[in-house]
Amino acid sequence: MSKVKLKKYGLKDIMYFTNKPKERENKIQSASSAKTAATFKCNEKAAQRHPDEQYFVIENIIDRGKGVKSYQMKKQDGTEAAFFRAGQYVVIRQEIDGKLIARPVSISSGPVDTLEGKLELTVKMVENGFLSKYIIENWKVGDVVRTSGPQGLFYYEGFRDEKHVIACSGGSGITPILSMARAIASGDEDFKLTILYGSRTKADILFAEEFAEVLKATDKVKLVNVLSDEEADDCEHGFISAELVKKYAGDEKFSLFASGPQAMYEFLDKEADKLNLDLKHYRKEIFGSIKEPWTLPGYPAEAKDKVFKLKVKMCNSEYDIPCNANENMLVALERAGIAGPNRCRGGVCGWCRSRLVSGDVFIPELTDGRRGADKRYGYIHPCASFALSDVEIEIPNRK
Amino acid sequence: MGNSRFDCVVIGAGIAGMSAAITVANAGKKVLLLDQHNLPGGCASSFVRGRIEFDASLHEFCGLGKPGRWELPGRIMMEEHKLGIDWIWIPEMYRCIGTTRSGKHFDVKLPTGVDNVINAMEEIVPGSKEPMKVFMDLARECVEANDYFSANMSTVKKDGFLKTDSLYYMKNFSNFLKVAERPFNEVMRNIGMPEDAIDILDVYWTYIGADYSKMSFVHQAWMFYQYANVEPTITRDNAHGMTMACMERFRELGGELWLNTKAHKVCGDKDGNIIGVMTDVGMVETNYVIANVNPEIAYNKLLDENIKVPEREYKRVNAEKHGIRFFNAYVACNKSIEELGIEDYTIFMPGSFDNAKNIKDSKSYEDNTHSVVVIYNVVNPDASPKGTTVMTFTICYTEDVWGDFTQREYVHKKQELFQKVMDNFEKDTGIIIHDCIEEIELATPWTFAHFLNTPEGTSYGYMVDNWDTMLSRLMAIRKDQPIKGFKTCGAAGARGDGYNMTYTNGNDIGKIILEEMEG
Missing domain, CATH: 2.40.30.10 (Translation factors)
Structure with missing residues (x-):
């Protein structure tokens, strides 16, 4: 093939080329021979x-x-x-x-x-x-x-969430909401937070003093106690319903945050439907595994109450342990003292990700947070998987 | 307990580590691959938020080639390693929006296909057709010379550098010899490229992170030609899917993968011979170790005191400067690309096209809003659920800019920056996303330092520089690995950064270890 003619480049440039490795070597030879790895601010902060x-x-x-x-x-x-x-x-x-x-x-x-x-x-x-x-x-x-270090995705995200957040919370599910209220008071978060806090009676309300302190410090937080089993002047009565959410939302757009027990979510999911919210405007704090998988659609009834054999490969070790079909597979690993890394226990963080070598498992859709390729290549999150047969898995090292 | 003796142990299942492990296993050796994380892949990974899965890092795989005409990385991955990856080709180079040094505003698109690019440039900057032809011809020669070089890397001279057949190069690659190591912008000027065209071609600097007034011509020319000639690629399953395909193949070849398993020390006997790796689960015996880590970490932390590291190696790692590091905004919208009016896969939004200014700005937080966005759904309808769009904005830094922030201000700094980036994007393109963001994750050099454990959170190894060019590194690929039975691979290696380069480098190093095994 004919080449382009380069007027401005010639033999001296070829010399320049061939000298480059030597130039690099000279630069290397003139550097310090200190045997210490430097530390960096970025790595320290991380x-x-x-x-x-x-x-x-x-x-x-x-x-x-x-x-x-x-x-x-x-x-x-x-x-x-x-x-x-x-x-x-x-x-x-x-x-x-x-x-x-x-x-x-x-x-x-x-x-x-x-x-x-x-x-x-x-x-x-x-x-x-x-x-x-x-x-x-x-x-x-x-x-x-x-x-561990801090984990989880249940927090305010200004690029996604509306400026007004209505937090629906029940029982001790109030804790992350209290943290949010405190963060608003200290100036670390900036949004308007209306808390609908469900308790059975006034006596069941948690953190009353702590909230009083927050309310004194900021006018961006509003607390509404919702009592199911008692009527009181300064409280709403009943459950946290779509009507109640609408009452406190007014005409403003809002994001709905929910934090509470599984029963509250089941009720709230139906109420949220009535509010016609975009998916992004309804966020739930779910951690903890699914209980009673046999109540979910698609669960093969014959597996319930069985105890299967679980063969586990972890690096250069192998274990044969029992696996109760009624509990998620991470529990079986924990009972045997060989559980590897795990965090959310609700299928979403992926920390317990393991390879399913053989056998059948039930993975409830609600807590199936696996990557697409992991589904195709046969990987599972044991915290959100239930054995349906004898199973063999390969897990990350525990430490 | 199982047998803990292996022919070779590879530490770190990043892109180069996976490649090296497959290369060695492919030769029938028993290989153990270790990673300190619970997930293999290093940068080649993904994460799930709600109903969205984000690719952690793959923007465009450069220079893969196509079935029947694979380029070097493609030949290794698809023909030698036989990976089951479902690739998608991207039929465009980029759109870029900004102002050149002459003060002209451009919003232009470069298609793929060498002739198409030449014609498009002529339309964008009249007078650039002839120099573009010369540029493309020189670039093609660089690709061919690089292929020839890569296939002939096994003979070493007395001084440790590779032996090359100068007569063959003189005969076949004389222009390559003349321009390859000259600075890119200087070559462009000397072949008569108009200044506005140089600015528009320089926009790729974000993907290399180097100063084009100093960086060798071959680096940018190789990349540009590969993008133009064979189209960039992504994988249908995102980068984690690529990793899974690698690990599936590695397993088929009899390889063992231990996750969440840290290698604490590479151990030597009294004479300095490699005898094993001390891991979280005890000693693993082996005489050959490949570490997918920066050599400075290998020399200062990984090798035990029995293994002699030549003084020249300490000097080498001390001479190096760390490469670029990133801010990434992973954004998913609850609207389709049609609803958003998006047509382009890659959009560079440099503000100013002035490469020197951009390099200067990349050393600061305030001035650096030079971003590039890739929008996966434009070429991959399976990138996210129907009715949604998933995109990644990237900004690169050449210094440890983020290291100065306090824990308390960190989140605000991330948000403030993305607000600027998003405002610029909306202003430049007219595409409105701020009201439909469903999931978002903002990653900074802190994030990469956390997940990759690299110095300063860099993902690009050592900075390609005027004194430290890709070619002179390649000439020294064996000289830079003087310890028998122990090699390093990855972005800090001879070929530099990028999926293509690190995968190829892993293969290079795997082959060098195999040669040492053969004695």
Whole structure:
């Protein structure tokens, strides 16, 4: 092929070319031979923001009654705690009977407290709740608590959410909403928050004093207590309905945030339908696994109550363990003391992602947060999968 | 417990690590691939928010080729490694909107196809047709010379550099020898390219992150020609799908993948021979290790004290400057591209096309709003659910600009920046997205530092520079890997950054290790 003629380039440029490697070598030879890897501000900030783990000392415990306690903690090493978005959670990692159990717990303090190393977690004792029962009965002042960094996607996002957020909350589901209210009061978040807080009676209302403090500090937060089993002058009566949401929304556009027990979501989903909201305007904090998968459509009834064999490959080890069909597969791994990384326990964070080698599993659609290619290549999130036969899986290393 | 002896251990399942692992396994060796994360892929990954799955990093795979006419990376991935990837070709180069140094405003599109690009440039900047022809011819020669070079990298001279057949180059690639290492903009000027056209061609700098008044011609010429000639690609399953295809093939070849498993030390015996890797699950015996990490991390943290690192290697890593790092806004709208009025896959919005100004701005937070957006649904209808659109905005930085922010202001800084980027996008294109964002995630160098563990959160390894060109790195590919049984691969390697380059580099390094195994 004929080549273009280059008038301005000639033999000296070929010399320039051939000398380049030598030029590079000279530059290398003139550099320092120091044997230290530099540290960088960016990496340090990232490590503060997203620590693998944090250790706190419990400084104060507030018994809020009805099996709810708040634990006010401070970083053990005296440094700042990881800053977070109000509404996020941390994963508690607690050794119980020699087995490492992990559960997500909402943060009830505001993000600004992390600058003093402080964090407040609020735990409600759940019936049959393995870790919550342990915490409520055992954690005492002076204990050291191991947590993950902040996790979760239930927070205000100005580019997506409307300026006015109506938060529907029930029981201890109020904790992430309290954190949001505190963040507004401290100036770390900027939106208008109307909280519809459902309780059975006035006596069941949590964090009344804490909210009073927030309301004093900012006029952007409004709290409406909604009582189902009692009538009171300054409270709404009944359940959190579409009508009630409309009443407090007025003519303004709004985003609906929901945080509460599974039963509240089931009720609220129907009410939200009546409000004709875009998908993006209705956000739910769901963590914790699906209970009673056999009540869901598509579940093969014969699997219920069975105990299957679960063969697990983890790096260079293999285990044969039982797997109760009624519990998600992560629970089987935890019971055997071999659970790998996990965070949300609701199928969305992907941290427990594992390869399904053989066998059948049931994956409820509501909590199927897998990547598209993972579905096609046969990967599952054990926290949101239920065994339907003997199963073999390959899991990430536990640590 | 299982047998923990392997022919080769690859540390880090990033793009180059996966490639190296497949290359070695493909030769019948027993290979262990380790990654400290619970997910393989490194940059080649994705994440789910609500009903949307975002590609973490793949904008455009450059220079893959097509079935029957694969280019170098395509030949390795599809013919040698036999990966089951469903590629999608992008029938356009880019649209760019901004003002050149002469003060003229341009909003132009470059199609694919070498002749199409030449003709389009002539229409955009009259007088650029002839120089464009010369440019394309030189660029083609660069691609051919690079292919020839890549196929002949095995003979080493006494001084450690590769032995090349100068007569063959003189005969076949004489223009390549003359211009390859000259600065890109200088070559453009010397072949008579109009200044406005130079500005428009320079817009790709965001994808290389280098100063075009200093960077070698070959770098940009190779990339530009590949984009023009064979069309850029993405994968139907996004980058995580590419990773899954790699891992599926690796497993078929008998490879083992251990996730969430950190390699703490590469261990040597008293004589400095590699004997194994200490991992989270104990010692794994092997005599050959490939690490998909920056060499500075390998030398200072990974190798134990028995393994002798030549002083020259410390000097080399100390001489290097870290490459560019990114701010990414992953945005999903609850409207289709038709509803939004989107037609283009890639839109560069530099504001000013002045490369020197842009390089200067890339060292600051306030001045840097030079962004590029890719809109996946334009070429991949499966990129997100029907009625939605998924796009990624990117800004690059050449310094650790984000390292100065406090924890408390960090989120506000991310939001403030994206607000500016979105305002510019809406103003430049007339496409309105601010009222229909359904999911959004803003990632900064902090985010990349967290997930990739690279110095300063860079994703591009070491900066390509006037003294540290791709070709001189390639000439030293073996000299830069002097430790027997231990090699590094990745974006900080000889070929630099990008999916194509890192995948090819992993293959290069895999082959070098195989040669050492053969003795």
